[in-house]
Amino acid sequence: MEDTRNQNMQPGLEDRVVKALIQRSQKAKDFAYCPYSKFRVGAAVLTVDGSFFTGCNVENAASNLGICAERVALSKAVSEGHQRFKAIAIASDLKDDFISPCGGCRQFLIEFGSQWNVYLTKPDGSHRCMAVEALLPAAFTPEDIQKEKKEEEKAQSVEHNS
Numbered sequence: 001m002e003d004t005r006n007q008n009m010q011p012g013l014e015d016r017v018v019k020a021l022i023q024r025s026q027k028a029k030d031f032a033y034c035p036y037s038k039f040r041v042g043a044a045v046l047t048v049d050g051s052f053f054t055g056c057n058v059e060n061a062a063s064n065l066g067i068c069a070e071r072v073a074l075s076k077a078v079s080e081g082h083q084r085f086k087a088i089a090i091a092s093d094l095k096d097d098f099i100s101p102c103g104g105c106r107q108f109l110i111e112f113g114s115q116w117n118v119y120l121t122k123p124d125g126s127h128r129c130m131a132v133e134a135l136l137p138a139a140f141t142p143e144d145i146q147k148e149k150k151e152e153e154k155a156q157s158v159e160h161n162s
């Protein structure tokens with residue numbers, strides 16, 4: 001049931017792995033703490049070494065403190081020593097639309113690379129797959145910080161040699 005609009009999908013994820021990842025994101029959605037929005041979201045990430053981590057949205061009475069499912073899943077993985085990812089699946093209760101990550105989560109995802117897969121799903125398990133890069137074109141990334149450091153070093157060496 002794969003959507004034909006796939007963009008920049010990375011190779012290598014078998015159908016059964018995609019299915020397992022999506023199922024995990026759907027299960028995680030059941031734990032959503034969203035008394036304010038009532039909008040349940042679940043996420044599951046797959047690391048390059050084959051581990052899964054899940055998350056759900058966790059809202060708060062101080063609304064700006066709420067956190068999205070994607071960031072919970074990713075933070076769980078990072079806090080247990082995983083920084084390289086193959087894919088993330090996102091699940092919601094929207095029947096007619098593929099759930100899509102918010103801008104903040106897109107930035108959070110691209111911190112860990114632009115070339116991995118995001119599976120936007122519907123409750124029936126159908127999905128659309130996009131590379132992180134396609135979800136956040138012209139992104140500000142960790143490489144930009146490195147570039148600035150290099151520019152500074154270059155400027156200093158020019159100063160030093162003149």
Ligand SMILES: O=c1ccn([C@H]2C[C@H](O)[C@@H](CO)O2)c(=O)[nH]1
Nearest residue numbers: 037039041057068069100101102
């Ligand atoms: O991709 C998304 C979109 C929304 N939410 C959450 C944030 C908030 O708790 C609720 C409504 O925006 O859904 C996520 O967790 N992930």
Ligand SMILES: [Zn+2]
Nearest residue numbers: 068101102105
């Ligand atoms: Zn988000």
